[in-house]
Amino acid sequence: MGTEFLKIKESEEAKEIISELYEKYYTPQSEEIDISDAYNRVIFEDIYSQIDFPPFDKALKDGFAIKSEDSFGASEEMPKTLEVIDFLEAGSITEKEVENGKAIEISTGAAMPKGADAVVMVEYCEKGENEVNILKSATPGLEVAKKGSDTEKGKLILKKGDVLTPGRIGVLLSQGFETVKVYKKPSVGVISSGNELINPGEELTYGKIYDVNGNMIKSDLTSAGAESKFLGIMKDDYDEVKTTVQNGLKECDVLICSGGTSAGLGDMIKHVIDELGEVHVHGISIQPGKPTIVGIIDDKFIIGLPGNPVSAIMIFDVFVKPIVAKLAGRSYEFEKKVIKGQLTKRIHSPVGRMQYQLVKIDGENIEPIFKDSGAIFSLSTADGYVKVPKSVELIDAGEEVEAYLFN
Amino acid sequence: MGTEFLKIKESEEAKEIISELYEKYYTPQSEEIDISDAYNRVIFEDIYSQIDFPPFDKALKDGFAIKSEDSFGASEEMPKTLEVIDFLEAGSITEKEVENGKAIEISTGAAMPKGADAVVMVEYCEKGENEVNILKSATPGLEVAKKGSDTEKGKLILKKGDVLTPGRIGVLLSQGFETVKVYKKPSVGVISSGNELINPGEELTYGKIYDVNGNMIKSDLTSAGAESKFLGIMKDDYDEVKTTVQNGLKECDVLICSGGTSAGLGDMIKHVIDELGEVHVHGISIQPGKPTIVGIIDDKFIIGLPGNPVSAIMIFDVFVKPIVAKLAGRSYEFEKKVIKGQLTKRIHSPVGRMQYQLVKIDGENIEPIFKDSGAIFSLSTADGYVKVPKSVELIDAGEEVEAYLFN
Incomplete structure (x- = not known):
C-alpha cells in the first residue's frame, strides 16, 4: 500500500x-455558429468589416433635409422658407432631388436624398402645408452620419480571442453577419x-x-x-x-x-x-x-x-x-483573476511543498479557511486560494498577499 | 411628426x-432541475443538509486503525507491536472489532472499524506479515474525521439567492441531492x-x-x-x-x-x-x-x-x-459591478438631462468614448458607462468617477 x-x-x-x-x-x-447563439463564445479569427457603416449617408435626427447654404443666415426672426417636396421615412427612398429652395422632410435613420447635405432638426423648423420655415443656420454635414464614417469596408473590427459580449455581437449584426467562426x-x-x-x-x-x-x-x-x-x-x-x-x-x-x-x-x-x-x-x-x-x-x-x-x-x-x-x-x-489584499490570519505551511490555501475574499481582506482537506463545506464559502511558496513557513496576518480567484 | x-x-x-x-x-x-445542469443557476430556497457529513467516522489517511492507548509511548526506538487482523478499503466494511493489541490496515476514506479511535499514518508504521510496528504515539481521534464533523444533518448549508458555483454544487452532491430548486x-x-x-x-x-x-x-x-x-x-x-x-x-x-x-x-x-x-x-x-x-x-x-x-x-x-x-x-x-477610477478626458453633458457616457476601463483609467450615438462600433470597446447627473455640465479629466460595468 x-x-x-x-x-x-x-x-x-x-x-x-x-x-x-x-x-x-x-x-x-473552430466551428461556425449562428450569430444568435454566439453570446460569450470566443472569436476564432480576426474579423473585417464587409460593408461600409453606415451603408449610406444617414439622417441622425427627425427634421428637414436641405442644401445647407439655403439656411445660411436663418434665425427665428429671419427664417428661410423652403418648399417641402417629399417625406422620407427610414427604410424608404425617393427619386426626388433637393435643389436650392427645396426641402424633404426626413426621419431619423433615413438615407439622405440626393442634393441635400444637412438635416435641420424638427425643433428648429416651422412646418406649413407645403413649405417649412428654417429657424437656424445649418452647417454642411449637420446631423448627417456619412457613409462609412463609423467603419469602412475591410477594416479590422474584432480580433481573434475576443469574447462575444452583447456589444460585439451588435457590431457583427450591423455588418450583416449570419454566422461567426468561434473556438x-x-x-x-x-x-x-x-x-x-x-x-x-x-x-x-x-x-x-x-x-x-x-x-x-x-x-x-x-x-x-x-x-x-x-x-x-x-x-x-x-x-x-x-x-x-x-x-x-x-x-x-x-x-x-x-x-x-x-x-x-x-x-x-x-x-x-x-x-x-x-x-x-x-x-x-x-x-x-x-x-x-x-x-x-x-x-x-x-x-x-x-x-x-x-x-x-x-x-x-x-x-x-x-x-x-x-x-x-x-x-x-484566466491570467487576470488575481486580487491583492491583506491576510486576516496567519498561514502555516509545510516547508518543501508549495501550499495552496483556500481563502474567502471580503473587500480587501483575504481570510484563510482552515479545515482539514476533507471538509467539502469549505467550498461553499471559498472564493479562491493563496499560494505559499515551498520555502515559506508562514505568512503573517496583515501581510499583503495575492489571491487567485476560482471562476 | x-x-x-x-x-x-x-x-x-x-x-x-x-x-x-x-x-x-x-x-x-422556481423549477426543479438536475444537479448536473445546475452550474451558474440561482438557488430558490434555503437548503439544509439532509445527512451528517461525513456520514461515518472516516479515516483521513492510509495507515492502521488502532486503539490510540495502544500506541502511547511508541517511538522509532521503542515501537509498539500490534496484530493486524484485517484490511479495510474505502467503501468496504468489516465485522471485526479492534481490541487492545490489534490493528486493522485502513485506506483513506474508509469507515473506521469498531473499537478503533485513531489512524497511524503508514509513514509511522513498519508492517510485517501479520503484525505492525507502531513508531509514533497517536492521540485519540488522530487522522479521523468524526461523523457529522463537517456538517450535521439539518444545518443550513446554502441560502436562497446563492449562485451555484462548482464548489457549491460539490456541497449539494456530497449531500446526495439529485435535483435542486432554482429560480x-x-x-x-x-x-x-x-x-x-x-x-x-x-x-x-x-x-x-x-x-x-x-x-x-x-x-x-x-x-x-x-x-x-x-x-x-x-x-x-x-x-x-x-x-x-x-x-x-x-x-x-x-x-x-x-x-x-x-x-x-x-x-x-x-x-x-x-x-x-x-x-x-x-x-x-x-x-x-x-x-x-x-x-x-x-x-x-x-x-x-x-x-x-x-x-x-x-x-x-x-x-x-x-x-x-x-x-x-x-x-x-447587478449591484456591485462598479469600478472607481480617474477620468482621462473631460465629459461635457447637457444640463437638465442625466447623461450616460460610454467608457472604456484601462486599469484605474476611465476613458470616455466620444462618438455620435449611432456609432455602433463604440460598443466593441465599451466596458460600461459613467453617469453624469442632470445638474452637472462637465466632469474634468482627472476627477474620480464611478463606472458601471456592462457584464
Missing part, C-alpha cells in the same frame, strides 16, 4: 510539462473512481459516500468553456478502469479521472496509462493534492486528480483548467 | 416606477421594429440596414439569466405591431421592443399599449435614450427602447436588465 511516486514534480515544473504536452498534442479547433468547445470527460462512491438517489449504506467530483468538475469545466460530460463512477478494478478510460478517450479531447489515488486505484490509473500510453507527471510537490497524475494516451491528456473534493478542485483549477480554457480560446481570462 | 412625451420622467423616478410595477406584477418562479429563467421576447431593418442574409438595398437590436438585446438578456427569444422584425404598421405584441405577450413574461421611437412607430407602440393596457413611462429625461416607453399589458411589462443600438443597450442595461435579473434571482450581482 502507498503509492510510489516515480515522476514527482515541483509545481512550476509540472505546469511546464503540461504546457509542453498541450503545445505538442493540441490545436484549438469549438473542447469535449472533456470526467470519471470518478472508488468503491466507496455512489450516485445520488442510491441508498447510503455504511462506509459509502455520494460522489462529488464527477458533477463538480463537470460544472467547473463548463465555466472554462468546455463541453463536459460526467461519464460515471468506475470501481477499483483494473479491467473496468482500462475499458472506461479507453471508451472515454474515444469521445473526448481530454479525460479527467479522480479518486483513489493514494491506495489501489491511483496505481491502477497509472498502470493503465503505462499500458496504453505514457505517464509524464506522477505526483506534484504541493499541498493539498500531491497524488496527481498527468499522462498521454492516443495523443490525448488523461489526468488523475486526488479523490478528495477540495484537493481535486484545487488541482483542477491550478493545473488543468488553464489548458482546457486555452483550448477553448479563453486563456486570457 | 415628433413624439409628444406625455409621461416623461426623471431617471430615478422612472426606475422607481419600474420597480413598483415589478413588485406589483411579478413573483419569481426559473424568465422568458423574455425581443422584437425589432422599423421599415429600414433587414435580417442577415437579406440583400442590403439602399436605405436599409441590418437589424442589430434583436439579437444584441437577446444576448444581453442571456447574461441577465433570462431565457430570451428574438421574435423578429415588425414593420411600421399598426395591425402588425398589435398582433406581434399580442402574440409575444402570450409566450413571454416580458416583451422588449426597440426602434422607430422618434417618428411613427414609437407612437404606434404607445397607441397599442394604450389600447391593450397602460403606458406608465413615456420618455425618460436622459441622454442617450430619451424616447423610452414602459407599459403594462395583461400584467406584463412591455418596454419600448430607442432604435439606435447604443441607446437601446444603454437603456436596457440601466432600466430593464436589473428587473429581468431580479426575476431570475440575480439582483445582487
Whole structure:
C-alpha cells in the first residue's frame, strides 16, 4: 500500500510539462455558429468589416433635409422658407432631388436624398402645408452620419480571442453577419473512481459516500468553456478502469479521472496509462493534492486528480483548467483573476511543498479557511486560494498577499 | 411628426416606477432541475443538509486503525507491536472489532472499524506479515474525521439567492441531492421594429440596414439569466405591431421592443399599449435614450427602447436588465459591478438631462468614448458607462468617477 511516486514534480515544473504536452498534442479547433447563439463564445479569427457603416449617408435626427447654404443666415426672426417636396421615412427612398429652395422632410435613420447635405432638426423648423420655415443656420454635414464614417469596408473590427459580449455581437449584426467562426468547445470527460462512491438517489449504506467530483468538475469545466460530460463512477478494478478510460478517450479531447489515488486505484490509473500510453507527471510537490497524475494516451491528456473534493478542485483549477480554457480560446481570462489584499490570519505551511490555501475574499481582506482537506463545506464559502511558496513557513496576518480567484 | 412625451420622467423616478410595477406584477418562479445542469443557476430556497457529513467516522489517511492507548509511548526506538487482523478499503466494511493489541490496515476514506479511535499514518508504521510496528504515539481521534464533523444533518448549508458555483454544487452532491430548486429563467421576447431593418442574409438595398437590436438585446438578456427569444422584425404598421405584441405577450413574461421611437412607430407602440393596457413611462429625461416607453399589458411589462443600438443597450442595461435579473434571482450581482477610477478626458453633458457616457476601463483609467450615438462600433470597446447627473455640465479629466460595468 502507498503509492510510489516515480515522476514527482515541483509545481512550476509540472505546469511546464503540461504546457509542453498541450503545445505538442493540441490545436484549438473552430466551428461556425449562428450569430444568435454566439453570446460569450470566443472569436476564432480576426474579423473585417464587409460593408461600409453606415451603408449610406444617414439622417441622425427627425427634421428637414436641405442644401445647407439655403439656411445660411436663418434665425427665428429671419427664417428661410423652403418648399417641402417629399417625406422620407427610414427604410424608404425617393427619386426626388433637393435643389436650392427645396426641402424633404426626413426621419431619423433615413438615407439622405440626393442634393441635400444637412438635416435641420424638427425643433428648429416651422412646418406649413407645403413649405417649412428654417429657424437656424445649418452647417454642411449637420446631423448627417456619412457613409462609412463609423467603419469602412475591410477594416479590422474584432480580433481573434475576443469574447462575444452583447456589444460585439451588435457590431457583427450591423455588418450583416449570419454566422461567426468561434473556438469549438473542447469535449472533456470526467470519471470518478472508488468503491466507496455512489450516485445520488442510491441508498447510503455504511462506509459509502455520494460522489462529488464527477458533477463538480463537470460544472467547473463548463465555466472554462468546455463541453463536459460526467461519464460515471468506475470501481477499483483494473479491467473496468482500462475499458472506461479507453471508451472515454474515444469521445473526448481530454479525460479527467479522480479518486483513489493514494491506495489501489491511483496505481491502477497509472498502470493503465503505462499500458496504453505514457505517464509524464506522477505526483506534484504541493499541498493539498500531491497524488496527481498527468499522462498521454492516443495523443490525448488523461489526468488523475486526488479523490478528495477540495484537493481535486484545487488541482483542477491550478493545473488543468488553464489548458482546457486555452483550448477553448479563453486563456486570457484566466491570467487576470488575481486580487491583492491583506491576510486576516496567519498561514502555516509545510516547508518543501508549495501550499495552496483556500481563502474567502471580503473587500480587501483575504481570510484563510482552515479545515482539514476533507471538509467539502469549505467550498461553499471559498472564493479562491493563496499560494505559499515551498520555502515559506508562514505568512503573517496583515501581510499583503495575492489571491487567485476560482471562476 | 415628433413624439409628444406625455409621461416623461426623471431617471430615478422612472426606475422607481419600474420597480413598483415589478413588485406589483411579478413573483419569481422556481423549477426543479438536475444537479448536473445546475452550474451558474440561482438557488430558490434555503437548503439544509439532509445527512451528517461525513456520514461515518472516516479515516483521513492510509495507515492502521488502532486503539490510540495502544500506541502511547511508541517511538522509532521503542515501537509498539500490534496484530493486524484485517484490511479495510474505502467503501468496504468489516465485522471485526479492534481490541487492545490489534490493528486493522485502513485506506483513506474508509469507515473506521469498531473499537478503533485513531489512524497511524503508514509513514509511522513498519508492517510485517501479520503484525505492525507502531513508531509514533497517536492521540485519540488522530487522522479521523468524526461523523457529522463537517456538517450535521439539518444545518443550513446554502441560502436562497446563492449562485451555484462548482464548489457549491460539490456541497449539494456530497449531500446526495439529485435535483435542486432554482429560480426559473424568465422568458423574455425581443422584437425589432422599423421599415429600414433587414435580417442577415437579406440583400442590403439602399436605405436599409441590418437589424442589430434583436439579437444584441437577446444576448444581453442571456447574461441577465433570462431565457430570451428574438421574435423578429415588425414593420411600421399598426395591425402588425398589435398582433406581434399580442402574440409575444402570450409566450413571454416580458416583451422588449426597440426602434422607430422618434417618428411613427414609437407612437404606434404607445397607441397599442394604450389600447391593450397602460403606458406608465413615456420618455425618460436622459441622454442617450430619451424616447423610452414602459407599459403594462395583461400584467406584463412591455418596454419600448430607442432604435439606435447604443441607446437601446444603454437603456436596457440601466432600466430593464436589473428587473429581468431580479426575476431570475440575480439582483445582487447587478449591484456591485462598479469600478472607481480617474477620468482621462473631460465629459461635457447637457444640463437638465442625466447623461450616460460610454467608457472604456484601462486599469484605474476611465476613458470616455466620444462618438455620435449611432456609432455602433463604440460598443466593441465599451466596458460600461459613467453617469453624469442632470445638474452637472462637465466632469474634468482627472476627477474620480464611478463606472458601471456592462457584464
